[in-house]
Amino acid sequence: MRKKAVIVAMGLLALAMTACGKQTETADAGNAVVSEEAEQQASAAVNEKTGQQVSAAGSEQAEQQASAAGEEGQEPQNAAAKEEPSESAGADLSSRSNADTGEGEPKILAEGDIAPDFSVELVDGGTFRLSDYDDKTVIINFWATWCGPCVGEMPAFEMLKQDENDDLRIICVNCMEDPGTVDQFVKENGYTFPIGYDVNGKVFGYYPTQGIPYTLVVKKGIISKIFVGALDAEYQYTEYKNAIAE
Numbered sequence: 001m002r003k004k005a006v007i008v009a010m011g012l013l014a015l016a017m018t019a020c021g022k023q024t025e026t027a028d029a030g031n032a033v034v035s036e037e038a039e040q041q042a043s044a045a046v047n048e049k050t051g052q053q054v055s056a057a058g059s060e061q062a063e064q065q066a067s068a069a070g071e072e073g074q075e076p077q078n079a080a081a082k083e084e085p086s087e088s089a090g091a092d093l094s095s096r097s098n099a100d101t102g103e104g105e106p107k108i109l110a111e112g113d114i115a116p117d118f119s120v121e122l123v124d125g126g127t128f129r130l131s132d133y134d135d136k137t138v139i140i141n142f143w144a145t146w147c148g149p150c151v152g153e154m155p156a157f158e159m160l161k162q163d164e165n166d167d168l169r170i171i172c173v174n175c176m177e178d179p180g181t182v183d184q185f186v187k188e189n190g191y192t193f194p195i196g197y198d199v200n201g202k203v204f205g206y207y208p209t210q211g212i213p214y215t216l217v218v219k220k221g222i223i224s225k226i227f228v229g230a231l232d233a234e235y236q237y238t239e240y241k242n243a244i245a246e
Contacts, residue, residue, distance in 0.1 A: 120196030
């Protein structure tokens with residue numbers, strides 16, 4: 001099961017990388033690393049894993065909205081903003097999917113879903129496990145050094161860390177790059193917030209997405225907000241602060 005999840009993750013990341021290379025004109029506007037074709041193929045990949053019907057309906061509308069946001073300088077569209085919260089919001093967290101053990105079926109996540117559990121080794125040598133902070137608010141960010149919007153919003157997480165909010169935890173999960181590349185990036189930029197390695201795509205397989213940066217605000221184990229794409233760091237800092245306060 002875990003091997004299949006990793007295959008799905010690697011396929012999705014390859015699609016995101018391809019889209020990233022084609023979005024030179026839209027990256028500065030904060031659009032996600034996403035295309036209609038990538039979204040359809042990502043949905044198909046998850047469908048093959050889960051055996052469920054993952055509809056791609058509305059992808060054209062989402063792409064048009066993302067483009068309009070870039071042209072007008074508006075907020076990138078929230079990938080799950082129009083979806084109704086899942087009934088899992090009141091579920092027992094013990095039933096959650098787990099990337100470490102391979103339990104549960106990876107799926108496209110929506111606001112109101114239980115956040116799959118996972119653990120990652122950190123750049124500073126420690127370990128972050130999501131379920132250790134089920135009594136907190138956690139920001140989970142998926143990123144890569146080759147992704148312009150990802151790199152551009154990174155200072156937002158440093159600002160959030162400097163707020164010293166005792167109820168907040170941050171984890172930025174690198175998408176399948178080698179640890180040396182990640183270490184060098186962190187050293188050059190002096191970031192102090194937690195950054196974890198996902199070299200084999202173990203975690204990414206349980207958080208499939210049409211593009212990165214992909215950021216989730218999780219409150220007491222439940223996903224309360226999802227962001228795909230990013231504008232500048234100051235703007236994202238405000239957006240994340242607002243999402244934490246809701």
